[in-house]
Amino acid sequence: MSKDTSILKGSCLCGAVAFEVEPPLRDIISCHCTQCQKSSGHYFAAxxxxxxxxxxxxxxxxxxxxxxxxxxxxxxxECGANMFWRRPNHDMVSILAGSLDGDTGLKTVRHIFVADKKDYYDIADGLPQFDSFPEEMKKQ
Known part of the structure; x- marks a missing residue:
């Protein structure tokens, strides 16, 4: 979780969606699932x-x-920017890290759905990797 107590701002490329988010924010999780690939052209960092x-x-x-x-x-x-992911009936909403303005104070902490990752890149940052959705995240 972010230790920063500042409200972060973010938006899409064209400004038709803009938001503020109050801390704490979860650190970044990179999702390599097929749906994230298809909707973003790569993987999500959220x-x-x-x-x-x-x-x-x-x-x-x-x-x-x-x-x-x-x-x-x-x-x-309007501009097609991917920005959020949520599960109905859950309290959390994921926010794509690239939609946040400026520095965030967050860090990437794990990779999920790595069994689906494409062959054109490697994950070499030494962070934990999970083939699917980790059980502990289902509670978040």
């Missing part, structure tokens, strides 16, 4: 916060897409 900590200052472009039986993804329908 933090997370409680749904109550996320406040939209602009949401005219925000659209949620039900990407599976257990999750949905938030994106800007």
């Amino acid at each position: 933090t997370a916060a409680t749904k109550d900590a996320l406040h939209f200052t602009q949401d005219r472009g925000l659209k949620w897409f039900k990407s599976s039986n257990w999750a949905e993804r938030g994106f800007c329908m």
Whole structure:
């Protein structure tokens, strides 16, 4: 979790979705699943916060897409930027780290769904790797 107590701001590329998020934020988890690859063109690097900590200052472009039986993804329908991932009936929402403005004070702590990663890159940072969704994350 982030130790910083500052509110972070973020947005999509065009500004049709903008937000503020109150700490604490979870450190970054990189997800290499097929859905993240298909929706972003690579893998996701995301933090997370409680749904109550996320406040939209602009949401005219925000659209949620039900990407599976257990999750949905938030994106800007004007510029196409991927921004969020959430599970209905859970308190947390994942926020793609690249949508945050400036330095975050966060660090990458693990990789998930590495069994699905593509062959054109290596994961060589020495961080823990999981072939699927770790049990401990199902409680978050």
